[in-house]
Amino acid sequence: MHHENPKINKNLRGRFAPTPSGRLHFGSLTCALASYLDVKAKNGSWIIRLDDLDSPRVQRGASENIIRTLEYFNLISDEPIRRQSDNLKLYEEIFGDLIRKNLCYRCECSRKRLQSLNNVYDYRCRNKKLSHEKTSVRLKISETNNIQNFIDNIQGNQETAHITSDFIIRRKDQIFSYEYAVVIDDYVQNITSVLRGADLISSTFNQLILHKSLNFNPPLYSHIPVVENKDGEKMSKSKNALMEFSKTKLSILYLALDWLGQNPPAELKNESNQIIIDWAKKNWCPKAIPQLLSKSITEQAQIL
């Protein structure tokens, strides 16, 4: 049974949107927890969404596994869980608008050619007026939609590190780009607050450009450091670092809060997930999250 909490803050909505390409690991779970606390600390809503658009990457059973893992940690979506594949019609409609308004164009450049440009596109196909379907499609960037900096709620002012050029919103294989889909998803779900890993900071510029091109109000972005393992490598889903952590008696949520700089009291170490989450909601302090692009789990590993 779903019942309305009268105190719910309808103007604050966050989400966790994993790609179901594998199980959650310590890094993705930490992201889920932080995105949850970021809105729940102020009575907002938290939504799980499955970013399953990049179908070649989607793994069978991964969605169910992710949802079960989140449930185990009492991280429960306030609304029915949506999948990007539910939104295909809407992506097509908005895409049709962009084509009609001449805000994007087809590009037939080969991968090899783009690599030779160091992936800074040189606008070669902008005025070719290609119409065949087996091409990628690029958004036109102009003075009216370009964004070169934004204020990240955790990392502070961010400026783009590279030259922005027309980027792909629909791939040659007809799959919409991650950036295109995610902007529409966040818009239709009225997401006001996006918290995720710092590996997505560079993509945020393109997302903001898309928000502007579509006249959407962008959410507030917060990026937390990417969790690295003891050897300084980004955690991969296949390695399933969560399993390693579950061997310890210490709560994984406790370790995640500690890693997020939240300074949880020692007596929480062996408490239940719900008690730890309740503490974290009351004491959530985004300012305490380290302003780093990545941070290893060495310290925690030493506790184990």
Ligand SMILES: [Zn+2]
């Ligand atoms: Zn081209």
